[in-house]
Amino acid sequence: MIELRDLTKRYGERVVVDGLSCAVRPGVVTGFLGPNGAGKSTTMRMIAGLALPTRGTATVGGRPYAALPAPMREVGALLDARAVHGGRTAYNHLFCLARSNGIPRRRVEEVLGQVGLDNVAHRRVRTFSLGMFQRLGIAAALLGDPAVLMFDEPVNGLDPDGVRWIRTLMRGLAAQGRTVLVSSHLMSEMALTADHLLVIGRGRLIADTGIDDFIRAGSSPSVLVRSPDAFMEILADAGARVRRRPDGTLDVTGLDSAEIGRLAAAHDVVLHELSPQRVSLEEAYMELTRDSVEFGVTDGAAR
Numbered sequence: 001m002i003e004l005r006d007l008t009k010r011y012g013e014r015v016v017v018d019g020l021s022c023a024v025r026p027g028v029v030t031g032f033l034g035p036n037g038a039g040k041s042t043t044m045r046m047i048a049g050l051a052l053p054t055r056g057t058a059t060v061g062g063r064p065y066a067a068l069p070a071p072m073r074e075v076g077a078l079l080d081a082r083a084v085h086g087g088r089t090a091y092n093h094l095f096c097l098a099r100s101n102g103i104p105r106r107r108v109e110e111v112l113g114q115v116g117l118d119n120v121a122h123r124r125v126r127t128f129s130l131g132m133f134q135r136l137g138i139a140a141a142l143l144g145d146p147a148v149l150m151f152d153e154p155v156n157g158l159d160p161d162g163v164r165w166i167r168t169l170m171r172g173l174a175a176q177g178r179t180v181l182v183s184s185h186l187m188s189e190m191a192l193t194a195d196h197l198l199v200i201g202r203g204r205l206i207a208d209t210g211i212d213d214f215i216r217a218g219s220s221p222s223v224l225v226r227s228p229d230a231f232m233e234i235l236a237d238a239g240a241r242v243r244r245r246p247d248g249t250l251d252v253t254g255l256d257s258a259e260i261g262r263l264a265a266a267h268d269v270v271l272h273e274l275s276p277q278r279v280s281l282e283e284a285y286m287e288l289t290r291d292s293v294e295f296g297v298t299d300g301a302a303r
Helices: 040-047 090-100 106-114 130-142 160-175 186-193 211-218 232-235 257-266 279-290
Strands: 002-011 016-025 030-034 055-060 075-078 148-152 179-183 196-201 205-208 221-227 243-245 250-253 271-277
Touching: 002 030, 002 040, 002 106, 016 040, 016 196, 030 130, 030 160, 030 186, 040 055, 040 075, 040 148, 040 179, 040 232, 055 106, 075 130, 090 106, 090 130, 090 196, 106 130, 130 148, 130 160, 130 257, 160 179, 160 232, 186 279, 196 211, 232 250, 232 257, 257 271
Parallel strands: 030 179, 030 196, 075 148, 148 179
Antiparallel strands: 002 016, 002 055, 196 205, 221 250, 221 271, 243 250
């Protein structure tokens, strides 16, 4: 388990991570979300001992990373896929990591096969594509067979088959009882992969919740209404918020399907469709982090 207690990081006057306190528990995939500049990568670097907190602690299994007797056997991390010497082969890169951490040679071949790089194991890394770098970084994270795994934007550069592969891999690792923390900007992928979410903005914790609870809390549910009759004003008079879509259907919030159905019956309105709409993770995320975006854009022409 990963535990953060009042974790804070300052660079001069700038606060990058501000008093984070939360836990990443085993057995589930925890998605780590936040706008650009929110402090996600810095937080993961502090967990991995690559940056020192200004205040607070980050521990794995109750100890700081630097105090772990065999770090790669306890924590695997993909934080920068290109942090590899380009002149080495994939095999030699992993073999050097294995030798320095007391991991047997056979494990190198196992993880190369697991990530699909066994056919290019003896190619120099400088010839790799971004997707291949990602797979090699994941292999390094898995090398020590650790109980805790962290992945920062692991699907960058992967094709659709690769994205599906890593989704299956992460859910499989969590099903084995491991702690899995994944940072990503791809909301559609997080909706399919994560069980729990940690969301931060401007370095502060915004949400620590299950994904379904996050979606329910993040925005109001709506109902799609399709009718040949004039129904918009009737709905508005009943207290609903109504938006007409480009295809002529109505997006209604403030009333549920049963209430809309009763209202239509009372006014002899014909309904062709009445469909509750599930709010997407992306919509809920955008609503919740609206005030936490550091590098946003404004509508209209750029000046």
